[in-house]
Structures are given as C-alpha cells and as structure tokens.
Amino acid sequence: MTVGVTLSATGTGNQIDATVRLAEEAAAAGLRSAWFGQTFGADSPQLAAIVGREVPDLQVGTSAIPVFGRHPLIVSSQAQTAQAATHGRYHLGLALGTKHLTEAGFGIPFERPIARLREFLTALRQLTETGTADFHGELLTAGTPVSARVPGAEGGVPLLVAAMGPQALRASGELADGILPYLAGPKALAEHIVPAVTAAAEAAGRPAPRIVALVSGVVTDDVDAVRAKVTESLAFYEQIPSYARVIELSGGTRASDVAVIGDEEAIAAEVRRYRDAGATEVVFSGTDIAGEEARRRTWALLGELAAGSAG
Template sequence: MTVGVALNATESDNQIDATVRLAGEAAAAGLRSAWFGQTLGADSPQLAAIVGRDVPALQVGTSAIPVFGRHPLTVASQALTAQAATHGRYHLGLALGTRLLTEGGYGIPFERPAARLREFLTALRQLTETGTADFDGELLTAHTPVPARVPGADTGVPLLVAAMGPQALRVSGELADGILPYLAGPRALAEHIVPAVTKAADAAGRPAPRIVALVHGVVTDDVDAVRERATDALAFYEQIPSYARVVELSGGTRAVDVAVIGDERTVSAEVRRYRDAGATEVVFSGTEIAGDADRRRTWDLLGALAD
C-alpha cells in the first residue's frame, strides 16, 4: 500500500519554502506521496510542481480542485505543467466543491454538480491525453484551436475525484482513474463507496479504480488534547451535507469520530482497517494540529507501513 501525507505549512513566513522542507522530511521518513489541498491561498498545482521538482522521491497531487469556477482548458494547462515539472509524478484531484464557496465565493449557482463533473472530466480527459478537445456539453464547451500541449508531459495525468455520494461515484468510476474520499471511515468505504465506484468502473470497461483514502490522523500520547483540537478543526465539515452523510455512514456523529488518534499500535490497526476496506492508498492529514514531535512520530510510523 502507498502511504502519503497531506501537507499544510500555514504557520510560516514563507509557505512555499516551509512546504518544500516538510516534503523533504516526509520523503526521508519513507512516505511515498504528498498532497495539497486547494484553498483560496496557495495554488495547489503550482505547489505540487515546486515540491515534486525539489523532492523527487515523492509522488505529488492536489486534493482537490473544485470544478465550479474553473474551466477544463485552464486546469489542463496547470496539470500538464505540473506533470512536466515532476517528470510524470503529478496526480490531479478534482472535487464538486460546496454550495458555500460556489455561491458565496464565486457567485455561481451550485446546480447539477454531478452533470458538471461528468462534462468537466470528459473534456479534461481529451486534453490531458491528446492535447486537444472538441466538446460541446450542456454546461461546458471546450475547443482547442491550437494544440494544448506541454512538452515533457508525455505520460498523461491521473485524474481522481473527491467523490463520496452515489452520483459522483458513478461518474468517477466511468471517467476517472480513482477517488479521494475524505472523512470516510472503513465502514463507509467497504459498504458504500468502494462497491459503487468499482461497479461503475467495471460497467464502463475501465480498470479497477484507485481508492486514495484521506484520513485525519495523528500518533500521539496526548490523545484527549489532540482530539479536542481535532474536534474544533473538523467542525466545519459537519455543516456540509456530503461530509455529514459519510461520517454517519462510517458510524460517527461528529467528524472527529472518524479521526485516527492514538499510539502507534492504534494507528497501525486503523491503517490496516482502511486497507481491508478497499483503500489502495492512505493519505494522512491533520498532523499540524499536534506539534512537530507528534508529526515526526506519525510520519515515521506511516513510512514504516508503506510497501
């Protein structure tokens, strides 16, 4: 199993330099991949390109870029540039996004998200595989009067989706290379997410999808204090219906209920549960809430668990 981490160097005078430093530490600990969330701050494909170029031992990826407020032509250029910069080690994650950001931030109606995802992936696949697009959908149009190629990006770009709901899982199975579920515990993965996306991929004649499970987790002895901080950090997701639903399907009531917090034995056992539930890769996030010592301890354990 590939084991990676989501990097979030927010407390720094220079976020880019700090992220590269953290990525180097992650690689030294034996981790295989580093992932970057897309916020209103640093641009995640650019950050992935910089880190991937400076730390060649790591696969790098975004998790994930919302399809609302963006266009496949633009995202393809970003992805192909990152793929060329990293010599084929970049993985592009997409997301439906949320009504809060889509309507409140961009002023775009959050309508027909699964249909938009389908059209976005269809056009983006053409662009990343051939450098051209000739697509007219109901919601998106993508044409290339000149080829959209980046020399050096010759291996294609793996396309993944932060999908957890039935419609998004069906679209992802048919058109993407895998999924990036977050806050989905082993029960939700095994009983709902993995079967749905695998069935869709099989029906579309596609290979078995990658299941990159993003897990909020920390190795620590100070479990109560870290759990309290995690409760506050994750409370935002409880306002978003898709996350609230997947937490419930996982057997929890609050987002923190699916967090993995404990000693090495506890965390190792939980990683095995994710593997047994169908995860092909596990990516830990949230270690920044526990301090440097626990972060290093977490990364050392995860590095030891990597295949």
Template sequence: MTVGLTLNATNAPHQIDASVELAREAASAGLSSVWFGQTFGADSPQLAAIVGREVPGLQVGTSAIPVFGRHPLTVASQALTAQAATHGRYHLGLALGTKLLTEGGFGLPFERPVARLREFLSALRQLTETGEADFRGELLTAATPMPVRVPGADSGVPLLVAAMGPQALRASGELADGILPYLAGPRALEQHIVPSLTAAAEAAGRPAPRVVALVPGVVTDDVDSVREAATEQLAFYEQIPSYARVIGLSGARRASDVAVIGDEKAVAAEVRRYRNAGATEVVFSLTEIAGAADRRRTWDLLGDLAKEGASTS
C-alpha cells in the same frame, strides 16, 4: 498500498519554502506521496510542481480543485505543466465543491454539480491525453483552436475525484482513475463507497479505480487534547451534507470521531483497516495540529507502513 500525507504550511512565514522543507522531511521518513489542498490561497498544481521538482522521487498531488469557477482548458494547462515539472509524478484531484464556497466566493449558482463534473472530466481527459478537445456539453465547452500541449508531460495525468455520494461515485468510476474520499471511515468505504465505485468502473469497462483515502490522524499519547483540537478543526465539514452523510455511514457522530488518534499500535491497526476496506492508498491529514514530536512520530510510523506495503505488494 502506498502511504502519504497532506501538507499544509499556510501558517508558515513562507508557505512555499516551508512546503518544500516539510516534503523533504516526509520523504526522508519513507513516505511516498504528499498532497496539497486548494482553497483561495496558493495554487496547488504550482505548489505540487515546485515541491515535486525540489524533492525527486516523491509523488505529488492536488486534493482537490473544485470544478466550479474553473475551466478544463486552464486546469489541463496547470496539470500538464506540473506533470512535466515532476517527470510524471503529479496526480490531479477534482472536487464538486460546496454551495457555501461556490456561491459565497465565486457568485456562481451551485447547480447540477455532478453533471458539471461529468462534462469537466470528459473534456479534461481529452485534453490531458491528446492535448486537444472538441467538447460541447450542456454546461461547458472546451475546444482547442491551438493544442494544449506541454512537452515533457508524456505520461498523461492521473485524474481522481473527491467523490463519496452515489452519483459522484458513478461518474468517477466511469470517467476518472480513482477517488479521494475524506472523512469516510472503513465501514463507509467497505459497505458503500468501494462497491459503488468498482461496479461503475466494471460496467464502463475501465480498470479497477484507485481509492486514495484521506484520513485525519495523529500518533500521540495525549489522545484527549489532540481529539479536542481535531473536533474544533473538523467541525466545518459537519455542515456540508456530503460529509455529514459519509460521517454517518462510517458509524460516527462527529467528524473527529473518524479521526485516527492514538499510539503507534492503535494507528497502525486503523491504517490496516482502511487497507482491508478497499483503500489502495492512505493519506494522513491533520498533523499540523500536533506538536513537532507527535508529527515526527506520525510520519515515522507512516513511513514504516509504506515500507510494509511495498514489501507485500
């Protein structure tokens, strides 16, 4: 099992420079991957490409680009460029998106999201593996009158999906390389998410998918105040049906109840629970709400756990 974290430097005076510095700190702590979210700010594949270029050896990823408001041709171009820039260390995450951001931001109807995801993945797989496509679906077309190739991006691009619902898990098992569930605790992973995903992959004759569990977590002695901050920051997700469902399946009431907050011993035990529940990788988020000392404690522990996973794999 590998261990990584999400990086969010949107409050820094210079987001790109700050992201590179944070990634260097993460690598020096022994972490194996860093991931960047995608909203309406920095372009996450570009950011991952820059960071991966500046910090050799570190795996970099996007988690995750919504399929609404994008097209497989442009996303393939971005992903292949990032893959070439990092010499094969880039991982592309896709998401269904949300009704709130799709309709409020792009002015697009949030309709048939899983069908769109299926078509997006089908076209994108062709483009990233061969540089060409002739895909004509119900919802989108992706054809290449000229190739979508980036010399140097020879290893393809791992495709992952922020999937947690039954239909999205089925599509991901059949068409993607893995998933990026967020706010899905060990119970939800073990009892619902991993079995559905694995069954879909097996039925499609595909290899066992990766399960990159994104986990909000901080190592701290000030558990109450950090959890209070987490409750405020994560409340947004409680209004999104897919997240509300998986929070409930995790045996939690609030999103912050899923957060892993405590001292080194407590946090390490929870990370191992994710591993035992079927996570192939654990990626921590939320350390931006911690002070510098707690952030360093968190990263040092995750680095130690990454080494532990490497020694037992």
C-alpha cells in the same frame, strides 16, 4: 498500498519554501506521496510541481480542485505542466466543492454539480491525453483552435475525484481513474464507497479504480485532548451534507469520530483496516494538530508502514 501525507505549511514565512522543507522531511521519513489542498490561497498544481522538482522521491498530488470557478482548458494546462515538471509523478484531484464557498467566493450558483463534474471530466480527459478537445456540453465548452499539449506530459495525468455520494461515485467510476474520499471510515469504504465506484468502472469497461483514502490522524498518547482539538477543527464538515452522510455511514456522528488518534499500535491497526476495506493508498491529514513532536512521530510511523507495504 502507498502511504502519504497532506502538506500545509503555515506561519508568517515564505509558504513555498516552508512547504519544500516539509516535503523533504516527509521523504526522509519514508513517506511516498505529498498532497496539497486547494482553497483561495496557493495554487496547488504549481506547488506540487515545485515540490516534485525539489523532492524527486515523492509522488505529488492535488486534493482537490473544485470544478466550479475553473475551466478544463486552464486546469489541463496546470496539470500537464506539473506532470512534465515532475516527470510523471503528478496526480490531479478534483472536487465538487461546496455551495457556500462557490457562491460566496465566485458569485456563481452551485447548480447541477454532478452534470458539471461529468462534463469537466470528459473534456479534461481529452485534453490531458491528446492535447486537443472538441467538447460541447450543456454547461461547458472546450475547444482547441491551437494545441493544448505540453511536451513532457504525453503519458497523461491521473484523474481522481473527491467523491463519496452515489452519483459522484458513479461518475468517477465511469470517467476518472480513482477517488479521494475524506472522512470516510473503513465501514463506509467497504460497504458503500468501494463497491459503488468499482461497479461503475467495471460497467464502463475501465480498470479497477484507485481508492486514495484521506484520513485525519495523528500519533499521540494524549488521545482525549487531541480529539477535542480535532473535533473543533473538523466541525465545519459536519454542516456539509455529503460529509455528514459519509460520517454517519462510517458509524460516527461527529467528524472527529472517524479521525484516527492514538499510539503507534492503534494507528497501524487503523491503517490496516483501511487497506482491508479496499483503500489502495492512505494519505494522512492534520498530522500537525498536536504539535511538531506528534507530527514527526506520526510521520515516522507512516514511513515505517510505507516501507512495510513495499516489502
């Protein structure tokens, strides 16, 4: 099982330079992968490509690009370019996104998300694996009057989906290489998420899917104060039905209930619980919420766990 972190450089300086410095620190700590979110700011595939070139010890990935407001041809170009730049170390994560951000940001209706996801994955797989596409769906069309191949990315790009609901898990098992569930605790993983996506992959004749569990967590001795901060920072997700459902399936009522907060022993035990629940990879997010000292302490532990998993 590999262990990684999400990287989000904040402040008034150059975000790209700051992110590279964080990635260098993550690699030095022994972490195996760095992942980048996608909202309306920095382009995550470009950021991953830059970091992957500058820090060759890290796998890099996007978690995750919403399928609304994008087109498979454009995302394929981004992903293949990142894959060539990193010599095969890039992983593309996709997401349904949310109704609010889709409609407020792009001015398009958030309709038929699962159908759109299926069509997007089908066209994107053709493009990333062959450099060509001839796809005509109900919602999307993707054709290649000229080649869409990027030399250096011939091995394709791993496609992962931030899937947690039954329909999204079924589509991901059939059409993607794995999933990127967030705020899904070990109970939800073991009892609902892993069985659903694995069964779909088996039925489609695909290999066992990767389960990249994104976990909000930090090493600290001041558990109550940090949990209060996490409760505030994650409250947004409680208003999104898919997240509210998976939090409940995990045994929680607030998003912070599934956050992993405690000393080294407690965090290591929780990582083992994710592994036992079926996670093939664990990626920690929000490790900077308690300050730099706690972040470095968290990364040091995660690096040790990554080294232990390789042994």
